[in-house]
Amino acid sequence: MVLDNVFTGYADPQLHAEGLFINGKWVAGDGIPVTDPSSGNTLVEVPDANIAEAMSAVDAADAAAKGWRETPPRQRSEILRSWFTLMTEHAEELALLISLENGKALTDARGEVAYAAEFFRWYAEEATRIPGEYRHTPNGAHHILVDHDPIGIALLITPWNFPAAMATRKIGPALAAGCTVILKPASETPLTAYAMARLGAEAGVPPGVVNVITTSDPGPVSSAILSDPRVRKLSFTGSTGVGRILLAEAAKTVVSCSMELGGNAPFIVMDDANLDAALNGAMVAKMRNGGEACTAANRFYVQSGIHDAFVAGLTQRMQALKLGAGYDAETQCGPMITTKAVEKIDRLVAEAKERGAQVTTGGTPQPGSGYYYPPTVIENVPTDAAIAHEEIFGPVAAIYRFDTEDEAIRMANTTEYGLAAYVYSRDITRAMRVGRGIETGMLGINRGLMSDPAAPFGGVKQSGLGREGGVTGILEFLEPKYFAVEF
Incomplete structure (x- = not known):
């Protein structure tokens, strides 16, 4: 253009x-x-x-x-x-x-x-x-x-x-x-x-x-x-x-x-979730505005039975995104706002890798003019890594494995933030039960986008x-x- x-x-x-x-x-x-x-x-x-x-x-x-x-x-x-x-x-x-x-x-x-x-x-x-x-x-x-x-x-x-x-x-x-x-x-x-x-x-x-x-x-x-x-x-x-x-x-x-x-939104995928629906929702919740959103999914908690399929599916979708200038009609993921933003994202990913996490796609800043960081998926992230506690504000999906509902709720609540959260499950009663346990001001159930002018937007805690x-x-x-x- x-x-x-x-x-x-x-x-x-x-x-x-x-x-x-x-x-x-x-x-x-x-x-x-x-x-x-x-x-x-x-x-x-x-x-x-x-x-x-x-x-x-x-x-x-x-x-x-x-x-x-x-x-x-x-x-x-x-x-x-x-x-x-x-x-x-x-x-x-x-x-x-x-x-x-x-x-x-x-x-x-x-x-x-x-x-x-x-x-x-x-x-x-x-x-x-x-x-x-x-x-x-x-x-x-x-x-x-x-x-x-x-x-x-x-x-x-x-x-x-x-x-x-x-x-x-x-x-x-x-x-x-x-x-x-x-x-x-x-x-x-x-x-x-x-x-x-x-x-x-x-x-x-x-x-x-x-x-x-x-x-x-x-x-x-x-x-x-x-x-x-x-x-x-x-x-x-x-x-x-x-x-x-x-x-x-x-x-x-x-x-x-x-x-x-600020936010540090958990995205919880239960074993019984519709995989395609969860992946579609994950792409919206993570990649809207290139991840530079306070409601962006920051921590992906995926139950063991669906974990590997979810990682593979999300990796494939993130790899397929076209990175480029925001005003290029073909671009699906634009640049970050500043070089400082890119440096922060890179620091968080590098620290997680040092602690044993594995990158399945992306993970390295894009060279050249502009402030680019590629869509990235990182799995087996330790729960005490900095990326688990700091707002990423970028196109990085950090994935964690869990086994039980109680474990998912506990992990979701290990943050000072409480703005948004997402839960995917075919069992609405189960999704509501998990959602009620999460300390958050807004909850998306089987939805990756919750913002609406007709709805009250805001959070709890910090x-x-x-x-x-x-x-x-x-x-x-x-x-x-x-x-x-x-x-």
């Missing part, structure tokens, strides 16, 4: 490097290079916001807050619906833009755009269904009314792996609830966020309601925003380590926090606080207000 021939409209990186998006205007600047992981080349530079510019975004969000809060829910709904429509109309351009700055295969990027757009459609509908309560006190003498107010200005911090979906999953419910926002995307993949801002303005989002800033120094900038008493909400998706730091910052001003953090998506997602941006009424 000759990229120069497709740099038009929303696919053009230059269009989205115009400046910070504050109060409906572009504030010029540069300083942060955006790299194409498929080639290692710099696409463009985007602005590097300082604290003063970040606070001007807070000022803009504050100035717009009253008007947006008082905008009728139906009108907020129609704007979000228009945003959904525009995303759908520009889906192919947005998918190419995502592939350019993130590296993911075009098929994955197209799937992300469709998924991301659905959050605007879902919350366009939820905007008109914000709940309330009316009931009597237990003694019958008084009445209780409960309404919901927008929580206030929200700081939204999103990661690089799903630059469209992680933004819409936060912006959608925030705007539906009547909140104004400052979006800080990851500096590795900021172009999609700026493209979303353009589409939002075209959809009718008023100036100041959505502001987008990028910075190479997120710690001080985020701290400054969170220390402003006008900011009342933090919604963060990223690593558990950074999440802990942000929670400590938010505690200083008692800011409400929603945190979607995987986060709160939920995004579904009917509960909007509640993260609302404060209940109780009226004790005498009449």
